[in-house]
Amino acid sequence: MDGSAVDLDQPLRLYPLTFLEEGEEVTVGRADIDSYGLFPADGAALLRRLEEGVSPNEAARWYEQQYGESVDMLEFLEVLEEFELLVPEGEQVAEAPVIRWRRLAQAVFSWPAWCLYAAVTLAGIVVMSTDAHVTPQYQNLFFTTSSLVALTAGNVLGQLPWILLHEGAHALAGRRLGLNSTLRIGRRFYYLVFLTSLDGLVAVPRRKRYLPMLSGMGVDVVVVCGLSLAAAPLVTHTGAAGLTGRFLLAMAFGTLMRLAWQFYFFLRTDLYFLATTVLGCNDLQTVSRQLLQNRVRTLLGRREGLVDPESWTPRDRSVARWYVWLMVGGYTLLTVLAFTVMLPAAIRITELALHKLVRDTSVLNVTDVCVFLVLNFGELALAGYLAARGRRRRGADQAAASGAAPASV
Structure with missing residues (x-):
């Protein structure tokens, strides 16, 4: 300046x-x-x-x-x-924007609503504990054998409403506190995810942050119990169910898997933000990455580009000393799973599709197989695209920063 x-x-x-x-x-x-x-x-x-x-x-x-x-x-x-805290000369300060959906948010998290969620959850648990046929299992994913596209589209696209409901719970819990929220598509390693941004939580007392952080997982629990409860009347004593019942159980199992995914907190899931809030950290993931980069560069004898530890908060620096190993272990595990589980599964899926294609070259079957492959591999392709775009943007930002003139003081 x-x-x-x-x-x-x-x-x-x-x-x-x-x-x-x-x-x-x-x-x-x-x-x-x-x-x-x-x-x-x-x-x-x-x-x-x-x-x-x-x-x-x-x-x-x-x-x-x-x-x-x-x-x-x-x-x-x-x-x-x-930080854009100063009003530029000649600019008028606009009135604070009205937070939309705030009344809906207050209703969604009111005491009558909590009683309804508790009743659905309790009833679902009772039904699942008394009848194993309505307990979510991986076999539920195969709710139809008539078409590969119907099977895959049902499991992939059928989860979208429940994913949006999860993210909507985060957004409404934030808007209940008067915070802005945005929904976007992002990437966590090789996973494609929907993300709700609630940056304003940093200015909210810690005790008020827990509901916006955990509301999505709470919705998942209610959804699993509610879907299982809805499927119960459609399941006979032999375990057989109509297409609707099987589809409901498939959705319940998919939601349960997304709930379990939250425990990969090194991917900055809901439980990661909960843990950092409880531990009093500011930006644990970034500090851990920078700490790891510093150690690797030091071992390689490359002193240039080291991040100054004084730029980290004392709490982040203290927790990062042990969290960095947990983060490395988590990414290593996911990498191993990618080669030992996901890659063989992808090869098997491709073999099945090609075998089906060789047996029947009709237009309908070819379309079925092609859409099936796109639905199965499209997520990984989009995740790869987002990763490449992110690297290009970081490279452009670094180039701009290195070429920028120093500010006069």
């Missing part, structure tokens, strides 16, 4: 800010654009003085009297500008 661009004797214009004190650090940011930064307590106090309408020079004098140290206000203002 150029010193001539701001009058340090005049008050600054700041956007409406949120402050959340946690120990010796304070999370400060803008809820309207979900831009947040972690400030030391004295830095947050200085920012509060500026927010009250005190000029930068007057705030600097107050800081020196209060803490016995001087502060570089131009450098401090650069930080505020980086």
Whole structure:
């Protein structure tokens, strides 16, 4: 920031800010654009003085009297500008956007709703414990043998409503607290996933973060129990069921598998965010990656590009020392599974499709086989595309950063 661009004797214009004190650090940011930064307590106090309408020079004098140290206000203002906390000259501050669906969110998480969820869950557990035929099992996935496309499409596309219900629970739990939320498609290693972004949770007291984090898993539990409960009347004493009953049980098993997937918390699942919140971490995954990169570079004798450990919070640095090994073990396990389970399964699926294609070359059968292959391998192809795009973007960002002129102070 150029010193001539701001009058340090005049008050600054700041956007409406949120402050959340946690120990010796304070999370400060803008809820309207979900831009947040972690400030030391004295830095947050200085920012509060500026927010009250005190000029930068007057705030600097107050800081020196209060803490016995001087502060570089131009450098401090650069930080505020980086987090987009300062209102540019000539720009009007817009009113805070209305959080949509907030009333629906309050109804979804009301006490009557909780009683309904508990009743469905309890009834489902009772039914599953008394009749093994309605307990989700992997055999439920094969609900039809008439068409490969019908089988695969049913298991893949049939899960979309339940996935959206899971993510919708996260979004509504956040909007209940007045937070913005966005839904996007992302990647976790070789998994393609839907992600609900709730960046504003960092400015919410920790005790209020648990419901938005766990609401998706809660929905999964209710869905599994509800689907099994709905399938129960369609199952006879021999275990046979109509197409509808078999399909409901297939959906229940798929949802159960997605619930189990949450325990891969090194992939930043719901349980990862729960664990980091309980442990008091800020960005454990990033710090663990950087710690691992530092160790590998040091072992290879490559000192350039090391991340300064002082840029990490003390809590992240402490937990990352053991979490990094858990993360490495998890990725190693998934890599081994990819070669020992997924690859053989993919080869077997391809063999079955080709065998079916050789036996019948009719247009209908060829279409059935081709759509079957696309549904089975399309997710991996899209995950690979997202990974390649992510690498290109990181490379472009690094190139732009290395070619950027240093800011004047």
